[in-house]
Amino acid sequence: MISPSTDNMHINSETSTVNGTSHTAYGKNVVAELKKEEKEEAKAVQKLSKEHDIVLKTFRILIADLCQQFGGGHPGGAIGMAAIGVALWKYVMRYAPHTPDYFNRDRFVLSNGHTCLFQYTFLHLTGYKDMTLDQLKSYHSERVDAICPGHPEIEIEGIEVTTGPLGQGIANAVGLAMATKNLQATYNTPDFDVVSNHTWCMIGDACLQEGVALEAISYAGHLKLNNLTVIYDNNQITCDGSVDLTNTEDVNTKMRACNWNVIDIEDGCFDIEAIVDALNQARASTDKPTFINIRTVIGLGSKVAGDAAAHGAAFGTEDVANIKRVYGFNPDEHFVIGKEVRDFFEKIPDRGQQLVQSWEKKVQEYESKYPELGAEFRRRREGKLPDNWEDLIPASFPEKPVASRAASGLVFNPIAKACNNFMVGTADLSPSVNMIWKDKVDFQPPDLKTQCGITGNYSGRYIHYGIREHAMAAISNGLAAYAPNTIIPVTSSFFMFYLYAAPAVRMGALQHLQVIHVATHDSIGTGEDGPTHQPIELANLYRAMPNILYIRPGDSEEVAGAWKVAIEAKNTPSIISTSRQALPQIPQTRRDMVAKGAYVLEEVDDADLTLIGVGAELSFAVNVAEALKEKNIKARVVSFPSWRLFEAQPLEYRRDVLRRHRFPAVVIEPYAANGWERYANAGINMKRFGQSLPCKAVYKLFGFETEPMTEKVSAYLERLKSDEILRTEWVDL
Template structure:
């Protein structure tokens, strides 16, 4: 271990502690304990070029323990990622700064994934490693390993306690993702004290059971041992690797070292002085970086630039030798070609009645031929979700060329993995499960929205139409939950044309995830459905006069019910407009003029119909309107009986509309 390595590590530690102290907020424990791990990895083992942080063949690093963000920011400053300055470090956790409390993808250059919920980074790392393996199977040729990089992730005891890490690592071991290397910062401390109060399992044995190579580093300050462990991990070509590094939380911080007191609060002036003095820094100086430290990081950058230059040379030879692969590469890394799905053929559907899940399955199989970089799967429900791409194979150990993914019964990890596939770059990804189990996907769907990545969710069995499976499987509140997410579009289509619109919107989206919520039961194809569904809400059946007496609003399977009720009301002399609302989120983004045209303020007689919770519909029905919705969890019975029991019938819609008219 050279003196400059030691000095560089300690500079990372002190910068991290200074940033947290100035903010009067943060988590110094992890940066102080894990700085040697991160430095050794970034300085001597990772392929990365801060001047080109989006280089396709870079190694990826995710800080799953996102509370230790100052570790990343200190490294990014020293490596000059995005010209992150000392002033930026001084603005840690402040409004509008480049250094928020937890790493945010797309906000700070160099951050590969938004982390905060513990364990989330572990799942996304598995997705990145899966993407690397698949892309390598598509593009690499003899002598041209143009996709050849590792995914590294660092987490702590909390990440290992969270169930998502077990879900994700179980799949990673099953698939033999050998270019995934996990660092476990094992310091035995959590917020409440020693981890022994709630966490006594043998984590290494657990990881062995998952199929990982396991390596242990006894002293977290021994960068030679850390480096040896990384080399050993890379040497295993059959298994992912798990490196347990025994560290001391808050290392160097006087009496606070090794205790929960250094986990989630600034060190305080006394412990900070102890830290600086012990590491040979002036205790009266803050945010100090010596020139020789900057020179060390500069020399590392120069070495890494040469590695990228060598890859660029190889890539040029590759595209000259394999021009067809070069065109395919360009297609993978370009925005979706919208012209491919703007054809009459793509929008057409022949069958009269069909479940929207079946229609979605047909659409997926149209899309797979148009977009070779589409990849996805289901949480062990693909026959029910209709999400299999025919004749495309499955990703499996030793053969990662398939485009279908067996996620297993792991909805939470599935979503994190799908996010990771998207974050890797080059691929468009979807995942699927029953709608009621979207509860399990929610934390990672929230991260999809927060990261501005267009993850696609296919949720089937969308209402009490699930029927005999009963209330445990009948989604009620889930649609309201997803609609409440910022930057998240939730489509519940009524027929084939609206299902096509949902997929179209999902594919062309660049920064917003999309959920497509689909029926199990067959639905009629509605004569009034159009591409206007892309606006989120539109008139699917117009009233018999310019200013309607009544507006019925519905989504999904209830739109055809609304149309039937409108026919009955028209027969009784009530001019009734039907508005299909497949996506409230998109409708809200339309111009005021358009929204007023669809739902004019002059028509206050309104009834909304949806076989789920009515939460949120009042913004369209107003004080004078009514909502026919679910106010319970449902029941176990054939779907027709359930729709009748809970009032989703033509007769009840007509009666409710009359009550509104006569109030």
């Protein structure tokens, strides 16, 4: 008899670790064994209660049917994980299908997202209202409003994060668990645990190979996230064959070396009781995250059981029919969910509503006893910042040259200090990114005493991620996904290393998560570190990526504007791209105009051309315009911090800024030109990688000094006069 977990369960016994006995054979061997197993099935099933038996069979057949209808999809993993799902959704997880966004719900992440039918089907069985049987059957259909896409998507009730690209989900789960820790440390009191949820993350063999997951695993162990459980669907199969083709490490020992508890489950296909026991042990862990290594068989019951062929293709009508026959089902019936199965899950929505009501009552009492804390906790749940955050932005800046990374600190440090929504992290570049505020507290396990003398606790909001840029961004997606805008994660690094982080930055954009990325050293002006650290082409990626704001402010005033835009972008990640080197302050810049994407810095009615300046090199355009005057050439100057913001403006505004039908435009930016052709006719840009030289010398080497640029622009205007075709073409100056 397995008891359902309750919200107030506290098991304080130390988590024990069951060492693995011999590993079940997999791959082709397993297929042979399965044939024996099929014969002996009656015996195996006796280990199961009758109702578990029928639930597992129904679930497995349903998955086979759902993949078979359109002849595609990923049946094998979902079928292998059936017993794990029953353990989680029936016995262990605390959630409310009829209040899917219940704040204190356990979070579940399917990091092996291609097995999405596993999750969709349990959402259906446990009573999530949107997930009807009809919707379930939309998997791989042409239905445009389907909620069963090929990988789980955050927009769907009961899905916490979008997954699919392997390794992302487990890092998201680390972020979700960190969010819980931070909110607990901030709002729980000795008498009220208003935040107490656990995070469960399902992974497959692939996630344990991806670098982003390995970074996140190492970091979660460091943080002692005892509220995180990773459940490893160890079926030893990937697309190419058995895992030992590419990975023969001792994963349990590796996890223990990373400060994780490890629990082994030998029979993950049927032994629901053992799985429940392990999950409950994991929830009770007091000191470490838990890794449950569960042996399963991919595509169990099918002819391709235990084989790579079970991973990413339907089994074929004949095999599906055969599974049904062996399981005692009618092979001619499809999508059958019998009454016993419905009954088995029937009470889950009510149980969930009881959880919700009990929690809401608790929060009411909490708000009465702790009115200030209660009000703040409510503000956070509503995703609001303190009202006065805008007032904290400096009204003006010193006139002397200053690096925009330093200006970024001046703008944001007071806001970070005052607004506890922000959790601000860095991938080991604290001295460079200027994100530390006075009296900041580090997010750390409270018992950590580092060699360098720094301590912290879980209420801390400054995060040292280590040299793990990819995990930093993926974990930040998890922090942001905990609840909308309750936590606004800020990441920081050199811009170039947002190429390491790019897959996770993309996932944030895809999920409409507000994450603010603060990137410094954003051009060849970075200098001595050389071409490996000088971004030339990276902005092109982020300018092309949907739903992200890439902003290159030109001086401190524009930095203020960039931060305002980023903080107000509640459904969109931003990248604030700043300079290593000091930048002159330009009197005409305006913080309020950054939100327009581009604006006229210097207007001239009878101009000869428009010069476009950007970010760290905005002053170059101003200087060239000035120098052109000596040649009797009149240049308008446009500051252009963000393409995406500009594209959102009305056509009329965009035409007023660019006036391209009247004047040719030349852009100055030491990045690859690609895309500037939309706004300009010619450009002074980069066509090769940079070079290791001091800032001024590298600008000089590539011709980004006032005199040669002025010459290039005036020569271009001359050429335009004599070559008619030129006006219809882009010209690299």
